[in-house]
Structure formats: structure tokens, C-alpha cells
Amino acid sequence: MDIIIPIKQVPETSNVKMDKETGTMIREGVVSVINPLDLYAIETGIQLKEKFGGKVTVCTMGPQSAVKAVKEAIAMGCDEGILISDKKFAGADTWATSYTISETIKKLGSYELVITGERATDGDTGQVGPGIAAWLGLPLATYVSKITNVTSDSITVERLVKDGYQILKMPLPALLTVVKEISNPRLPTLRGKKKARASQIQVMSAVDLQLNDACIGLKGSLTRVIKIQYPKVSRGGKIVKASGETGLNDAVEALFQFLVEKKLI
Amino acid sequence: MNHVWTIAEQNKGKLRAVSFELLSRGRKLADKIGTKLCAVLLGANVSDETLQELILRGAEEVYFVDDARLENFIVETYSNVLADLIRQYRPHTILAAATSSGRTLMPHVAIQVTTGLTADCTELDIEEGTNHLLQTRPAIGGNIMATIKTPNHSPQMATVRPKSSRPLTLDRTRQGEIVRLVLKEELVDLRVQVIGYRKEAEEFVNIEEAEVVVAGGKGLKKAENFVLLRELASRFNGVLGASRDAVDRGWLPYSHQVGLSGKTISPKLYICAGISGSIQHLAGIKTSEYIVAINQDPDANIFQLADFGIVGNLFEIIPLINAKLAAHKKKEGE
Numbered sequence: 001m002d003i004i005i006p007i008k009q010v011p012e013t014s015n016v017k018m019d020k021e022t023g024t025m026i027r028e029g030v031v032s033v034i035n036p037l038d039l040y041a042i043e044t045g046i047q048l049k050e051k052f053g054g055k056v057t058v059c060t061m062g063p064q065s066a067v068k069a070v071k072e073a074i075a076m077g078c079d080e081g082i083l084i085s086d087k088k089f090a091g092a093d094t095w096a097t098s099y100t101i102s103e104t105i106k107k108l109g110s111y112e113l114v115i116t117g118e119r120a121t122d123g124d125t126g127q128v129g130p131g132i133a134a135w136l137g138l139p140l141a142t143y144v145s146k147i148t149n150v151t152s153d154s155i156t157v158e159r160l161v162k163d164g165y166q167i168l169k170m171p172l173p174a175l176l177t178v179v180k181e182i183s184n185p186r187l188p189t190l191r192g193k194k195k196a197r198a199s200q201i202q203v204m205s206a207v208d209l210q211l212n213d214a215c216i217g218l219k220g221s222l223t224r225v226i227k228i229q230y231p232k233v234s235r236g237g238k239i240v241k242a243s244g245e246t247g248l249n250d251a252v253e254a255l256f257q258f259l260v261e262k263k264l265i
Numbered sequence: 266m267n268h269v270w271t272i273a274e275q276n277k278g279k280l281r282a283v284s285f286e287l288l289s290r291g292r293k294l295a296d297k298i299g300t301k302l303c304a305v306l307l308g309a310n311v312s313d314e315t316l317q318e319l320i321l322r323g324a325e326e327v328y329f330v331d332d333a334r335l336e337n338f339i340v341e342t343y344s345n346v347l348a349d350l351i352r353q354y355r356p357h358t359i360l361a362a363a364t365s366s367g368r369t370l371m372p373h374v375a376i377q378v379t380t381g382l383t384a385d386c387t388e389l390d391i392e393e394g395t396n397h398l399l400q401t402r403p404a405i406g407g408n409i410m411a412t413i414k415t416p417n418h419s420p421q422m423a424t425v426r427p428k429s430s431r432p433l434t435l436d437r438t439r440q441g442e443i444v445r446l447v448l449k450e451e452l453v454d455l456r457v458q459v460i461g462y463r464k465e466a467e468e469f470v471n472i473e474e475a476e477v478v479v480a481g482g483k484g485l486k487k488a489e490n491f492v493l494l495r496e497l498a499s500r501f502n503g504v505l506g507a508s509r510d511a512v513d514r515g516w517l518p519y520s521h522q523v524g525l526s527g528k529t530i531s532p533k534l535y536i537c538a539g540i541s542g543s544i545q546h547l548a549g550i551k552t553s554e555y556i557v558a559i560n561q562d563p564d565a566n567i568f569q570l571a572d573f574g575i576v577g578n579l580f581e582i583i584p585l586i587n588a589k590l591a592a593h594k595k596k597e598g599e
Contacts, residue, residue: 125384127372134376164464222381242577
């Protein structure tokens with residue numbers, strides 16, 4: 001089973017501090033990592049390969065430095081990596097990004113599955129996975145939390161929806177976007193890291209992919225960001241301390257008054 | 266025809282509440298442009314009375330594509346149908362809910378009809394002069410609000426965060442037209458089959474659409490302690506949420522996870538205990554109307570975002586709150 005996994009590099013934000021004055025993230029010293037939700041896609045792909053054979057190819061669109069994310073995926077167990085990189089790709093919205101990635105996938109030959117993370121934690125749109133499926137005309141299952149059966153020409157999955165899990169059976173090739181319930185991402189092994197260091201990452205540019213300039217990067221994007229605002233971080237709410245019996249009762253009483261005042265009870 | 270459309274959602278013939286929230290958003294936009302508001306629904310076995318409610322809640326027209334094969338959401342056929350309707354009727358704007366269906370359907374449609382799409386908007390407006398839809402959404406972990414538009418393509422499309430607006434009240438004097446449409450055979454894509462549904466053993470939570478969410482984190486110390494929060498949640502008819510830490514420890518299933526790698530929510534009241542407030546968590550709750558936080562650490566990030574905070578031991582505080590609410594209810598009942 002040959003699998004393609006498009007991933008994204010995002011700023012590592014779990015330890016980021018906020019600037020209390022401006023309400024912005026303090027970005028100094030923030031390193032980039034593989035989008036956390038993409039790790040579940042990578043793990044899912046590797047597990048399928050281990051079970052059914054085949055090859056896992058990881059690809060990412062980004063600057064040259066994004067090669068690090070590709071190598072990390074190889075260290076986890078992916079077989080090959082591709083960096084889709086060109087100055088012309090900068091500023092792409094989800095429409096232009098899904099176009100660029102789908103054109104790359106077309107050049108990679110045959111495959112049975114494309115797996116992506118449900119969304120990236122920076123842009124938080126979740127639009128690129130379904131977009132790629134639309135460009136490629138692949139059957140799509142989003143929010144996949146479990147793969148229950150795989151045959152030579154079909155896959156059965158559970159997807160997390162509003163009131164439970166919807167069970168879908170679909171023909172291959174198909175595209176899945178996955179949520180974290182699906183797997184526990186493994187850590188790269190020493191051997192994997194060695195392999196990653198030694199592997200050549202193929203770089204594909206707009207020319208290599210024979211892309212129409214009018215469909216890529218900022219120029220090819222159909223949406224425009226026209227205004228950025230920095231919302232105030234602090235709500236300046238009332239904070240009370242609860243210690244000792246009186247303190248406890250007073251704090252709970254104050255909360256109760258708050259709830260009454262705001263008509264929440 | 267330049268109308269404003271909302272994509273209504275149904276389940277087993279019943280409309281989901283988010284359909285009405287979209288209509289209140291759409292109503293404002295349609296009035297500003299001076300055009301009609303239409304609700305579009307795909308499904309099967311939906312009664313006239315149910316469709317009528319879309320009119321009583323703000324729509325002037327309801328397009329209902331009625332076919333047994335549309336009973337369950339299947340993105341391929343749904344996307345074909347919506348793209349076909351768009352080509353036929355040329356709407357100005359389409360709003361869909363930022364739910365698992367809406368966030369799957371709309372990016373698929375955007376490619377089919379070549380237009381822009383903005384995800385998970387919390388504010389919408391119409392630009393003076395151009396009539397472009399101004400779509401505002403939290404970005405970069407909720408630390409900025411970005412306003413986005415699609416300047417050269419139509420329709421203007423956005424998904425809208427559930428619970429980020431209130432439905433209009435039911436107005437029995439409203440009138441409108443229900444247009445029943447037949448599913449065109451060439452739009453049916455049967456490659457993906459729905460085989461069934463599975464619910465979690467315990468009652469399945471839909472934290473995105475809950476009015477009140479009571480969430481716990483690492484500070485709860487173990488799964489059994491969620492019983493405290495479960496009681497608190499039930500006193501508000503709310504649902505249980507959890508931080509990523511709590512879900513990663515297996516204390517609650519992933520469907521409860523609040524934050525950037527879980528669900529982004531906008532309840533009327535968010536109460537959290539033992540959650541310090543990572544950037545990702547705060548981004549997931551930022552648009553809640555009221556936030557109440559209980560945490561031992563006075564410097565916890567969560568207090569920055571709290572409308573009311575208690576610094577102290579949650580194992581002492583929550584039982585007292587539960588007792589207080591119980592006493593209050595009893596008093597009210599007398």
C-alpha cells in the first residue's frame with residue numbers, strides 16, 4: 001500500500017509566552033515543528049505500511065528550512081521525502097496550497113491513500129485536506145479516528161462527527177484526514193535518524209511541477225487578509241483567593257453572586 | 266441572483282440548532298446588501314413544518330433537495346449538489362456552520378466552483394462600496410483577529426463557528442417560499458458508503474454546541490475526580506470538557522478535548538478547574554461569553570482570560586459550589 005502524507009511545519013507554541021501589553025505571541029526563539037496533528041497522519045501511514053507493505057512518501061510545502069520536518073518524518077519511519085519549495089509559493093491560501101500539493105501528488109505516480117492531519121494548529125482551517133481531495137477527485141473521509149478494515153481495493157473507517165462515529169466504506173485510492181484518536185505517534189529511532197540524515201530530499205519548484213503561476217502563492221490565492229487586529233488578552237475579570245474556611249465560603253458566595261448577576265443561573 | 270444563502274443542517278429529518286444561528290447571521294448580511302436570505306437544506310424525510318421553521322427564523326426562501334440518498338452527509342454528493350445550485354442560482358454569499366460537516370463540505374465546494382473560503386469565522390460584515398463579505402476569524406492560536414475577503418471571485422464563502430451568534434426568535438408573521446428540488450442523477454456519487462454509526466458507551470458529548478461547558482485538566486489528578494465536574498456540569502445542563510493533558514492521560518475521550526488540537530468552542534459559560542491555560546487551550550475558549558476559572562496557581566494563564574476566577578484548591582471549592590447550587594435550586598423550587 002503506497003501512501004502519501006502531506007505535512008506542514010508550524011511554530012512550536014506549547015511553551016510560548018504571551019506579551020501581556022500587545023496580546024501577541026512572543027515569537028523569539030520559537031522553533032518550528034511538524035504540525036502536531038500531522039504526527040497522527042504519519043503514524044497511521046507507517047502502521048499501514050508495516051501491516052500491508054508498500055511505501056510512505058511525506059511531502060511538505062514550505063521554505064528550504066522545512067526540510068527538517070521532512071527528515072523528522074523519515075526518522076519516524078517514512079521512506080521518502082519531498083520538499084515543495086519555491087519563492088513563488090509564498091503567501092498561498094488554502095485554495096492555492098491545496099492546488100500546489102495536489103499537482104505534486106499527481107507527479108508522484110500511483111498510490112492507494114493520501115493521509116493528512118485534520119488541520120494545522122497555526123492556520124487552524126482544516127481546508128487543505130478536503131481541498132486536495134476535491135482537486136484529485138478522491139473519495140474523502142475527514143475526522144477519521146479509526147481504520148477498521150482494509151482490503152486490496154477498499155478501506156473502512158470511523159469518523160468522529162457530532163453525535164458519535166460515522167462508519168464509512170470507500171474505494172481506494174482515497175484521502176483521509178485524521179484526528180488524534182487514531183494513533184499514538186512514535187518517536188524517531190536512532191536508526192531512523194541516521195537514515196534521515198543520509199536521505200536526499202527531492203525539492204520540487206513551480207517549474208518542476210509545471211504549475212500555472214496564476215494559481216500559486218499569494219498571486220494565486222482567492223482570499224486576501226485585509227486587516228489584522230490584536231484582541232486584548234486579559235478580560236480583567238475578578239479574581240478571588242479561597243483559603244481557610246471563611247475565605248472558601250466567601251469565594252464561592254462571590255462566584256454565586258457573579259453567576260446570578262450575569263443571569264447564568 | 267445575488268442572494269445570501271445559509272446551509273442548514275439536519276439529522277434524521279430534524280434541523281440542527283446551528284441552522285438557526287446561521288440564519289441570524291445571514292439576515293443581517295442580506296439586509297445590509299438589500300437582498301433575500303435563503304436557507305439551503307439537503308436531506309430526506311423533512312416535513313413541511315420543519316422547513317417552515319427556517320422561514321420563521323429568518324429565511325425568505327428555502328431550497329430543499331429531497332432524496333433518500335441525501336439522508337446522511339456524504340461529502341462527494343453534497344458537494345456536487347451545492348456546486349450545481351451555485352452555478353444555477355449564483356448566490357452572493359454562502360454561510361455554513363464550522364461543524365464536522367460544514368468544514369468538510371465547504372472546502373470541497375470551494376475547489377469545485379473556484380472561490381475563496383474562510384474557516385471558522387466569529388464576525389461577519391459587508392464592506393461598504395464593494396459589498397464584499399468581510400470575514401473575521403481568530404488566527405495564530407487566537408492571538409490575532411484576521412479579517413479576510415475574497416475580492417475577485419464569487420460566491421463569498423465562510424464557515425461560522427457554532428454558538429458564536431444567537432438564533433432569531435421564532436416569528437410566526439414571517440412568510441417565505443419553500444422550493445423542493447429533485448436530486449439530479451448525474452450529481453450522485455456513490456463511491457463512499459455509510460455503513461453505520463457508533464456512539465460512545467457513555468453519552469456522547471457535543472461540546473461545540475453546548476451552552477455550558479465544564480472542563481477539567483491536569484489538576485483533577487485522576488479520572489475518578491471528574492465526578493465533581495460531572496455534577497457541576499449537570500447542574501447547568503452542561504457537558505464535560507477536558508484539556509489536552511487530561512485527554513492524553515486517558516481521563517476523558519478525545520471528543521471532550523477543548524483547544525486547538527481539540528474543539529474550539531463558544532459557549533455561554535465556560536467553567537474550568539485545574540487547567541492552567543496553555544496558548545492552545547486559551548485559543549479554544551477565547552470566544553466564550555463568560556469564563557470562570559478555578560486554579561491553585563495565582564499566576565496561571567487561565568486567569569488572564571477569566572471573567573471570574575478563584576485561586577484555591579478545586580477539591581475544596583467545587584463541592585462547595587455544587588452544594589450552593591443545590592441549595593439554590595431547592596430554594597427556587599419551594
